[in-house]
Amino acid sequence: MARAEPPAASFERRVLRSAAEYHYLRVRLELPDGVTRPTVAQFKQLVVSALRELHGEVGAALPVDVLTYEEKTVSAILRVISSGLVRLWSALTLLGFYQNRRCAFRVLQTSPFLLALAGNSRDLVLD
Amino acid sequence: MSVPSLKRIRQVPRHLLVCEKGHARHPRSRHAAHVWDHAYNCRVSFLIPECGLLPEVLKSTIADFGEYYLVRNLSVHELVSHEFIDAFVKKGSCYALTYNTKIDQDNTAALLPNGKLILSVDKDTYEELGLQGRPSQYSGKKAMRYAITIDLTDSSFHPDSKKHNRVLWALKDKKPLEFDILLAWYHTGAEESTVMSYFSKHQIQALKPKITFSTIRDLQCPVLDSNELEGKPEESCSTEELFEWLGAVWNQVSLDNKSSSFLSTYCCPQPNTVVEKAFLCTITGFIIPEKITQLLEQLCCYFGEPKLAYWLTLTVHGFADSPVSWRESEHGFHKGGENLYNFVIFRNLDYWLQMAVGSYDDCPP
Numbered sequence: 001m002a003r004a005e006p007p008a009a010s011f012e013r014r015v016l017r018s019a020a021e022y023h024y025l026r027v028r029l030e031l032p033d034g035v036t037r038p039t040v041a042q043f044k045q046l047v048v049s050a051l052r053e054l055h056g057e058v059g060a061a062l063p064v065d066v067l068t069y070e071e072k073t074v075s076a077i078l079r080v081i082s083s084g085l086v087r088l089w090s091a092l093t094l095l096g097f098y099q100n101r102r103c104a105f106r107v108l109q110t111s112p113f114l115l116a117l118a119g120n121s122r123d124l125v126l127d
Numbered sequence: 128m129s130v131p132s133l134k135r136i137r138q139v140p141r142h143l144l145v146c147e148k149g150h151a152r153h154p155r156s157r158h159a160a161h162v163w164d165h166a167y168n169c170r171v172s173f174l175i176p177e178c179g180l181l182p183e184v185l186k187s188t189i190a191d192f193g194e195y196y197l198v199r200n201l202s203v204h205e206l207v208s209h210e211f212i213d214a215f216v217k218k219g220s221c222y223a224l225t226y227n228t229k230i231d232q233d234n235t236a237a238l239l240p241n242g243k244l245i246l247s248v249d250k251d252t253y254e255e256l257g258l259q260g261r262p263s264q265y266s267g268k269k270a271m272r273y274a275i276t277i278d279l280t281d282s283s284f285h286p287d288s289k290k291h292n293r294v295l296w297a298l299k300d301k302k303p304l305e306f307d308i309l310l311a312w313y314h315t316g317a318e319e320s321t322v323m324s325y326f327s328k329h330q331i332q333a334l335k336p337k338i339t340f341s342t343i344r345d346l347q348c349p350v351l352d353s354n355e356l357e358g359k360p361e362e363s364c365s366t367e368e369l370f371e372w373l374g375a376v377w378n379q380v381s382l383d384n385k386s387s388s389f390l391s392t393y394c395c396p397q398p399n400t401v402v403e404k405a406f407l408c409t410i411t412g413f414i415i416p417e418k419i420t421q422l423l424e425q426l427c428c429y430f431g432e433p434k435l436a437y438w439l440t441l442t443v444h445g446f447a448d449s450p451v452s453w454r455e456s457e458h459g460f461h462k463g464g465e466n467l468y469n470f471v472i473f474r475n476l477d478y479w480l481q482m483a484v485g486s487y488d489d490c491p492p
Contacts, residue, residue, distance in 0.1 A: 008150035008153065008475065008476075008477060009148050009477040009478075010149075011147070011148065011149040011150075011153075011156075012147065012149075013146070014147075014356060014357075015144075015145050015146075015490060016143070016144040016145075016146065016367070018140075018141050018142055019367075020139075021367075022371075023139070044389060065390070065391040065393055066390050067375070067378065067380040067381075067391055068378060068379060068381075079391075082139045083137040085139060085140075086135070086136050086138060087136060110462050110463050111142075111463045111465050111485070113144070113370065113465060113483045114370075114374025114375060114378060114380075115371075115377060115442060115467060115469065115483070116374070116465035116483065117378055118172070118374060118377035118378050118442075118444070119170035119411075119467070120447065121169040121170075121444070121445075121447045122447055122448065124169055124412075126226070126334060126412075
């Protein structure tokens with residue numbers, strides 16, 4: 001006996017204002033030549049120490065996820081709880097040293113939607 | 128620390144996510160209208176679970192995406208000339224957008240298919256141009272950015288009118304504006320596209336959208352119920368969870384982390400199932416809504432035959448530096464210029480639509 005098809009969905013619209021639980025940042029760590037590129041664990045440790053330096057122990061306890069990491073380019077996608085975005089971004093901006101060598105974090109793209117980081121029209125290169 | 132500073136440290140940039148659900152074959156369904164209203168798209172991607180090989184009809188739809196053009200150093204007054212208007216604007220849908228201009232820093236121009244030319248310019252350019260416009264909605268108390276809209280198909284814009292002469296004088300003599308412009312022209316007619324020959328005196332390139340295919344094996348997919356946008360605990364996932372999961376898949380994020388992991392605690396929303404394989408396709412370039420509508424229709428027809436998949440998704444990213452998002456709503460770049468939408472098409476042709484915009488955007492229609 002054929003199973004009855006569920007009824008067609010009725011129209012519904014919901015608008016969620018500033019409701020994203022997390023914010024995402026695509027970052028790249030610029031390092032001088034000759035410095036060994038950090039592994040993913042070292043990268044995460046660097047982020048935590050940047051938070052500790054600027055925001056103390058409470059800042060260091062801010063849950064940050066390294067969703068992806070590419071060792072070749074030292075770039076990563078970070079996820080942070082929305083209320084912690086300012087703390088994380090300010091900590092990354094003010095981090096100046098890695099293994100006693102000058103370094104800089106560049107925030108390439110940020111969004112409350114992870115899907116938005118999948119495409120960046122500013123990176124569109126046409127021959 | 129005073130209370131206002133504490134509040135600022137926890138501040139979140141404003142953003143909107145509009146979630147709609149409906150049925151694609153309903154006579155009053157507006158799902159296609161949202162695609163039509165979003166003029167400038169730089170990336171179209173779709174994901175089909177339980178699919179190893181793309182059906183021929185979808186392959187040919189993608190191959191038929193047509194060409195778009197990049198014209199270098201084109202003066203904006205050429206888009207206002209009546210030869211151009213009669214040859215392209217009035218005879219089909221003409222889309223144009225400046226390439227490599229930043230909406231928050233540089234001057235930008237865009238031509239919508241309804242014949243409206245939009246110039247988003249800084250204060251100095253606006254004052255030098257001397258054309259009627261209005262301050263940008265997102266410019267703050269001191270207007271540093273202005274938007275000028277010129278309706279090229281307006282009856283009062285005929286070749287000898289005062290309006291036309293003034294616009295031409297402003298753009299040709301007073302303050303010439305030159306950009307690299309992405310152009311696309313859609314027409315329903317048998318004749319060949321004449322864009323290349325019209326701009327033969329300029330540096331013009333015809334480009335085809337870049338297409339990439341890939342397959343993922345053993346992918347964890349959330350379980351969805353088309354009637355439950357908010358999800359049901361233990362039964363189905365919500366639309367926000369799906370939106371985040373889709374972002375994770377497209378960014379190649381690992382979906383399987385333990386909550387005690389040092390690096391990442393992200394995992395696929397529950398409940399989920401593991402599909403043996405999933406087909407992913409990405410198309411990048413200057414893509415017009417006409418082609419996206421055709422692709423959407425073919426994806427709806429995918430379920431015309433029995434398939435293992437319960438749903439598939441179609442994601443479209445807009446240009447971060449376009450002066451408009453949906454219809455003629457002003458779009459800006461605050462901390463991000465996101466204006467994207469995503470369809471989830473279910474087996475029974477129910478659909479979910481998520482439209483996401485950032486701080487400097489109106490609510491999508």
